[in-house]
Amino acid sequence: MPDARLTRRGLFFTAGAGVLGVAVLSGCDSAKPPPAPPSAPPPSPAEVGAWKRVDLSYVSAYLLVRGNEVAVVDLGTPGSEAAIEEGLKAAGQSWAAVKHVILTHQHDDHVGGLAEVSKVVRASFYAGILDVDSIITDAGLKPVKQGDEVFGLQIIDTPGHTLGHISVFDPSNGVLVSGDALRTNTGSLTGSDPRYTTDPVRAAKSVKKLAKMDIKAILPGHGGPVLVDAAGELQRLAASLA
Template sequence: MEYDPGRRRFLKTAGMGVFGVAIFGVAIVSCSDEGTSEASTSSTQPSSTTTTSAAATTTTATVVSTTAPPITDVVTSKRVDLGFVSAYIVDRGDGLVVVDTGVGGSAAAIQAVIEEYGRSWADVGYVIATHDHPDHVGSLNAVLALATDADVFAGSLDAAGIGSDRPITQLSDGDVVNGVEVIATPGHTKGHISLLDPDVGLFSGDAINGADGGVIGPNPRFTSDLAAADASVVKLATYTYEQIFFGHGEPVLTGGSAAVKKLADSL
């Protein structure tokens, strides 16, 4: 994809220097941890829905660019397999990115994968939630208690539904967090986002799922707007990537965008 100078870019600062450009709104969110529990495409979990409300206060900060962050030549990711749901760790050299945190009690499993990199919680710079369902943010505050220097990100329409102990930076379509592009994929939830790492692949959250080595749509039982979800599948089919890492289901390691296009053509 071509570089768009209008994109917001979020990069960590180091000491007195600044790594990159960020012009963003920070939402301070306080709400219940309860929400809609979710099953994978291959496992059945009881669902429960609790209506929550939250007030968000938005402030604006501006960071001026100086130099680009040091990125390693090889960018890698690791899956945190939590059973019916997965979280992911991406190593881009200057700070680990945690994509989703799984159900409650998942922090130890996430730590074990971080340690496979020879890293620690101090190396986690970014925690990104693809959406506000508790099987994806259930361990968010436990992770933040350990990753004390991490910034937290989520889609702008889902941020208020996430009970975070730390301010959440609200993301929009086209934003870039440490080299990872944000793709707005509403439907499963109003503020659902997917993430495209140009060096690794697509982190789809629950916009699409893996099944039998292929790709299927989100679970209708837990999807708030099926028409919007279908439109998001069509949107994901316009990007190019080999690998797909799902919230539910085994990753697709080759031919990812072709598989999504096939699904989109069937809708």
């Protein structure tokens, strides 16, 4: 079980025998993780999770660094490419390492950086099959759906917020990048914001679907990561929905 002394916004957390970490990279300044608890040895690079959060204030982008290759999930609002580039630098990488860009859905606060990013990277770009046609770009988006795999990541259909909304699950460590299917900017874990939800019934079904998965951490589009008792919080949220 994760160390209960760590908060939902902590940078490091334990899961099973390994140690997972989410580095928060805010704007041009990368946040340094706090030292490990005295009872545990400092995490080595091999033990620290490879997911990095780029905090864009209103929304987040996420970087997955594996070796010399990077996948990016979501690109923030227009103009976010500079902050994402700084996040890459803080992770010891550059745009040249980015080979995969996954967009959770069509809304401008998640695809806004696409126009500029697509000019500087030679990557494959992906979006949910029902959202692809609504994203205006010359990047050559590849449609993906439930069961598809990108860079070892599983695509999970989570419609409701938009009809083609997808989430991204990392089976190697139980990390879920949820886009806007889940959020924590209200102070607790909640589902899709009803003000911007296309189909509330489907959105609720998507939450219940995710609650059946073995999820150890949730990286939402809005709000901080859920690093402690993520599965429990998700199951309680699902149980509260009609």
